[in-house]
Amino acid sequence: MPASEGARGGEPETGLFRKPAILAGLLFLLASLSLGADPFLLPLHEEERPPTPVSGYESLSDELKEMQDDDFSNPGMMMVDLGRELFHQPRFSGDSCATCHGENGERLDRGRIAAYPVWDEEEGAPVNLQMRINLCLERHMDEFRLPYNHTDLLALETFVRYLARGEKVHVSIEGPMREHWERGRRIFHTRSGQYGFACVHCHEYYVGLRLRSLELTQAQTNGFPSYLLRSGKILNLHQKFVGCYQNLRAEPYEPGSPELLDLEIYLGWRGNGLPIETPAVRP
Ligand code: HEC
Ligand code: HEC
Structure with missing residues (x-):
């Protein structure tokens, strides 16, 4: 085809x-x-190549760029600090994350963190970073899994992803990841909601135009979890997806659902090569 x-x-x-x-x-x-x-499916890219990736950072005002770049004024750093604290908190097994991964997470492979979502053999499914952290709680710390976007998970995810700041995103779509990529690609190109918009409308066709005060960007994921100034909150990527669906007056998929994970895989791959910016600041 x-x-x-x-x-x-x-x-x-x-x-x-x-x-x-x-x-x-x-x-x-x-x-x-x-x-x-x-x-409802719109035309997919010829030869599967999306546009050259450009980070949402490029559309920020100078003031917001400065805020993001300066750890002392970046409000997302509060979540990083909370994550760092939780990283040292002993869990049911008596271990903390630091026991295995180093005091400052230095035994974690930064390159691997930039490759998430990845295939997990044991799960027989892809997992994103937050899901992987949950698996550590379950497999290595005798804890129950926490619900998706539980504050502890979101903070730990923000901290771990922050450790890989500057590392280049490289999501692989080899092997069993491919079919998830394909599903994510289709979702990205599928119209939904009252207005019949698909993600590709705003985040490719209309990039650079303004929607109210916001300049439309490519919907890159390299800054997540990121701090949204207008809501005053750190958002996990899936929460952002839900926000966009809600703006479209569409029924959103659940955060942590297979559909949003597939979308995350597609968008991650589409942004391969961009540096991780977590925690990004967005208007
Ligand atoms: C008892 C040891 C142990 C503890 C405690 C532990 N982990 Fe892990 N963690 C592992 C192992 C083993 C892996 C798998 C590495 C691999 O797949 O090569 C892993 C993988 C990871 C990864 C993915 C890195 C990669 O290379 O794919 C992250 C992120 C992570 N852990 C975070 C955490 C966090 C956050 C905590 C605390 C909530 C935690 N871990 C607690 C042993 C542990
Ligand atoms: C009607 C237009 C519109 C549609 C359709 C839309 N969004 Fe968005 N989206 C926005 C606006 C406005 C923003 C904030 C400005 C920006 O980064 O583009 C945004 C931001 C984002 C971001 C954050 C980018 C960053 O750098 O922080 C992601 C990711 C995203 N959207 C994903 C999606 C996905 C996935 C879909 C399809 C389910 C979608 N959007 C559909 C309007 C839209």
């Missing part, structure tokens, strides 16, 4: 277009549904 034009099942439409538009539209919808194609 050519990567352009998703599998719209294109053929049946040609004959139908001579008939009244409404009937044709209806028949096309039925035809594409019965062919298993998705009428």
Whole structure:
């Protein structure tokens, strides 16, 4: 199947277009549904190459760039500090994260952190960084898994990702990751909500335009978890996805769901090569 034009099942439409538009539209919808194609899917990139990645950082005002770059004024650093504290907190097994990963996490591989989400053999599924931390709680510290975006997890995720700041994102889509990438790619190109927008509309077609006071960017993920000034909160990437779905008046997927994880894989790959900026500051 050519990567352009998703599998719209294109053929049946040609004959139908001579008939009244409404009937044709209806028949096309039925035809594409019965062919298993998705009428809400927009054309996918030719040869699977997204635009050259540009970090959302580039669209910040000088003032916000400064705020992000200066650890003393970056409000996201509060979450990093909380994460650092939790990193040293002994859990049920008696160990803290630092017992295995070093006082300042220096025994963690920064390059690996920049490669998340990765495939986890034992889970038989991809896991993102936060999920991986949860697995450490379960597998190595005799704890129960915490719910997705539990404050402890979000803080630990922010701290660990911060340790890899400056490291280049390199999400692999080899092997079993490929089908998740493909699903994420489709979600990114699928219209939803009252206005019939897809992510690709705002984050590729309209990049550089302003929506109210915000300049549309490529929706890169290298700064997450990031600090959103207008809500005064650190957001995990999935929370940001949900925010965008809500703005579209669409029913969002749950944070931590397989769908949002697939979207994270697609967007991570699409931003390969960008430096990690956690905690980024965004207006
Ligand atoms: C008893 C030892 C132990 C403890 C305690 C522990 N981990 Fe781990 N952690 C591991 C092992 C083993 C791995 C797997 C490394 C691998 O896959 O090569 C790992 C992997 C990770 C990774 C992924 C790094 C990579 O290379 O893929 C992160 C991030 C991580 N741990 C964070 C944490 C955090 C945060 C805590 C505290 C909540 C924690 N770990 C507690 C042993 C531990
Ligand atoms: C109607 C336009 C619109 C659509 C459609 C939209 N978003 Fe957004 N999104 C925004 C705006 C506005 C922002 C804040 C400015 C920016 O970074 O583009 C944003 C920001 C983001 C960011 C943060 C970028 C950064 O650097 O911090 C991500 C990630 C993102 N969106 C993902 C998505 C995903 C995934 C979808 C599809 C489910 C989506 N968006 C659909 C308007 C949109």
